[in-house]
Amino acid sequence: MARRAQPLGLALPAGLAAAGAMLGLSLGTLAAVAWRAEGASTLGPADWAAVRFTLTQALLSAALSVTLAVPVARALARRRFPGRGLLITLLGAPFLLPVIVAVLGLLAVFGRSGLISQALAPLGLGPIDIYGLRGVVLAHVFFNLPLATRLILQGWLAIPAERFRLAASLGFTAHDVARRLEWPMLRSVLPGAFLVIFLICMTSFAVALTLGGGPRATTVELAIYQAFRFEFDLGRAALLALIQFALCAGAAALAFAVAVPGGFGAGLDRPLARWDAGGVWLRVLDGMWIALAALFLLVPLAMIVARGLAGVTDLPPSVWQAAGRSLAVALGSAALTLALALPIALAAVRLGGPRGAALQAAGLMAIAASPLVMGTGLFILLFPLADPVALALPLTALVNAAMSLPFALRALTPAMAEAEAGFGRLADSLGLRGAVRLRLVLLPRLRRPIGFTLGLSAALSMGDLGVIALFADPGQATLPLQLYRLMAAYRMEAAAGAALLLLALSLGLFWIFDRGGRVNAQA
Incomplete structure (x- = not known):
């Protein structure tokens, strides 16, 4: 500025x-x-249970999204292959996806009559139940894994190519590069990515409404909706909203406190080359992470299209x-x-x-x-x-x-x-x-x-x-x-x-x- x-x-x-x-x-x-x-209104046991569930699911969702995004972003950062740009674009689609549509796609894959439950049936295993905490976390990871991947990928691409060139001249292994270059970058990027996803999950409404599965899986936002819609208890709703606002503000302050600059400086905008990632095992590992992320994010989208074509005309x-x-x-x-x-x-x-x-x-x-x-x-x-x-x-x-x-x-x-x-x-x-x-x-x-x-x-x-x-x-x-x-x-x-x-x-x-x-x- x-x-x-x-x-x-x-x-x-x-x-x-x-x-x-x-x-x-x-x-x-x-x-x-x-x-x-x-x-004045007071909060009952159910309200405090909603606060605990909200914090639990937001922490789990943000932690899983960011943790899984690190190897996916790392693989995308150090590999070049035909269709890479298109894949990165498609991986961003779930963040734009309407929640209620994504829920239908997830149910088509992970629900009781979904693809995975049908595949497990011949083995004598029962159908999968994705309602409750596991369903809420699954949906939030589906939405936010692409966002976390894009944020972390930008951090990887911000490391100047000269740093990797110097690392190669010094004989750094992949472990050395991770310790000296990648970890400092992650230290500066991960708190911000975690914060954004945590805040999104804290104020999530439609996911809990459709996949919450009862009083044990009620978020604060859903409790506010119930206080408005069914009880018209404005005092309780206002108190819940104040607690939610305070939690989000506290999370923001904590993330800013733990974030540190990466400190790499500027480069010469040379093409990035990764001499540390040429091993066969690393290629297989990166390919596996990219394939798993693509399957997890794109198969529900494909199921939405396949099932929707039959009903869109009527x-x-x-x-x-x-x-x-x-x-x-x-x-x-x-x-x-x-x-x-x-x-x-x-x-x-x-x-x-x-x-x-x-x-x-x-x-x-x-x-x-x-x-x-x-x-x-x-x-x-x-x-x-x-x-x-x-x-x-x-x-x-x-x-x-x-x-x-x-x-x-x-x-x-x-x-x-x-x-x-x-x-x-x-x-x-x-x-x-x-x-x-x-x-x-x-x-x-x-x-x-x-x-x-x-x-x-x-x-x-x-x-x-x-x-x-x-x-x-x-x-x-x-x-x-x-x-x-x-x-x-x-x-x-x-x-x-x-x-x-x-x-x-x-x-x-x-x-x-x-x-x-x-x-x-x-x-």
Whole structure:
């Protein structure tokens, strides 16, 4: 980030307004729920059991995702083979996959009538039961293993090629390289990867709703939903949300405390060569990890497609209507995400230092908040002014935008800082300010991250089953909610068809926006 006085113009008030809106959504809605609660509430044994289960499954999910991602990322970093780029792209698909769709795919492989249970039946072994803790952890690893792999792979690729060249000249073995080069890199990358996945699993809702399997497998987010939907105990819901927020904030502080810089410095951008990984055994080991990861992540996707093709032609009209509502919510959420992220990123870059970091922190705070509490707080605030149920879809788009904002800021802020550092002085000398500077200097160099941001937020919103599950009436169901209702009614063929439709729309939206951002992009 440039260390110079930069013209703020409208960037600061716009960024402060967007950051204030995020603080209002994250903390203001929690305060509204607590204020509306009738008297103080206490947590019972079931609530504390939900807190323990939430911590247990989040720790297990994050630990397994990161642990399994290390050998997969290592294999991808030191091997070059035809189709490697396509494989890395496909391995990222589960993170974009709607949760309810992924659950159907996992059940098709790991469920009681899935592929593995059918293969075990001739051996006299009983069917697999993936409900409860094992199902929640399995689903979270399925979603987050690709994310952890991509994060750790970036750390491996950041080690300059000259370090490996020097290691080869010194006769380092694979063990020596792991101890001297790879472990310091992992020490700097793993805490951040663990934190992101831990926070995602802490606030997970749809996975626990579909695979939780009863009171013993209830997360805090699901307990908040039950307190709202079935008991309308706002005090208990607010207290649970406060505990969840405190746990997420504590995890973030701990991760920042244990992370240390890798300290490799810059390289000369030479092609990476790995002289330490030429042995036959290491080749076999890397190939095994890549193959296992591909099977684990891609077979459920293939089962979704195979089973969905039979039911997609006979979908009821309600599914197509729900798909139209989901598309509208997803596009609105993507636009809101960009409208919030751009001013925050621009103001943070212009301010720089601790003030810029504080502005970014306000935007990142949503990842530790409960989307259900956000939605309920908004409904409480709007109830005296309008019919909250009639606003269910717009409010769902707003909350989805808030939950996508942390990912958008991580994509936009570094690119914004690089554009300002490279062209800011020239723009200043030409007197470019405000909208003209944004249009001529910044936006052409932000097309790639903007396309990625729009695609990611649209895909995540398309598959969200959160706020809409609380307040939508039968005529306002989105496609994920309609799919969940089909599953609850045991209409599995129609559910498979709806899942394939949702999968195609989610990945299609991401591809269109991401591709559009890369066409004729200047950076």
